[in-house]
Amino acid sequence: MLLYLLDLIGVAVFAVSGVLVAARSNMDLLGGLALAALTAIGGGTLRDVLLNRHPIFWVRDTRYLLVILLAAALTMVYIAFFPPPGHSLLIVDALGLALFAISGAQIAQAQGLSWLIVVLMGAMTGTAGGMLRDVMSARVPLIFQQDLYATAAIAGIVVYLMLQKLGAHRAVAVSLGVAVILFMRWLAVACGAHLPRLHVTFP
Structure with a gap:
């Protein structure tokens, strides 16, 4: 039940982020709905395909x-009546990342797969749903920007x-895993934390 609730909340949060990006890209209502769906189920769909879980979760x-x-x-x-807060996209994206990363890890864990x-x-x-959202809206995906995104997801899963x-207890592990991801995303957004850059001098 905990896993199912995490999945549903994650889907809702990422759907919100898809609509916010669509609005900023001046898409119409259909475009907003399509981007919401792509963001919400893109990562889980790719996971299910790779893990050979059929039917895929949203079909089932x-x-x-x-x-x-x-x-x-x-x-x-x-958003038709009120402007969204300035950092609303980053907030819902961070929450969706945290929920989906932990729920995706639990699904793979339930299949008896290795920790890696x-x-x-x-x-x-x-990360995959947000990446698809950004690519389809002609934005540089957050995962490719110089802050803690995929790194935050990995760290939270490792803690879990x-x-x-x-x-x-599983609920404690899930809560702390989610908290780690949210904290690292806050560090990236508010404090500019990022991984060390590669410095290579080519002849």
Whole structure:
């Protein structure tokens, strides 16, 4: 149930981010809905294909699509009357990244895969939808910018797995894993934290 709730909340949050990006790109209503869906289910779809999980999660359970429609519609109505806060996209994107990274890791973990694959599947679940959203709206994907994005997802998943290994309750491990991702995204946005850059001098 915890995994299912994380997935549904993550879908809703990423759908909101898709609509916000569509609005900033001056897309129409259909474009906004398409971008919301692509952002919300893109990473999970890629994960399910690679893990050979069929039918894909949103085909098996259409409540995911209903959540996307509802979240997108409510966001469209809101931004039609009120301007979204300045950092709203970064906030919902960070929350979606955290929720999807941990839920994706749990899905891979439930299949008995190695910890490395669990980390990769979780990070991909959290980042792929946002990457597709940014590419389709002609934006530089956040994952390619000089801040902590995929790194935050990986760190949160590793913390989640370590706590599970130490015997922590799953809800505690999930909560702290999500908190680590959100904290690292805050460091990146508010403090400009980033990984060291490569410095290479070519002849």
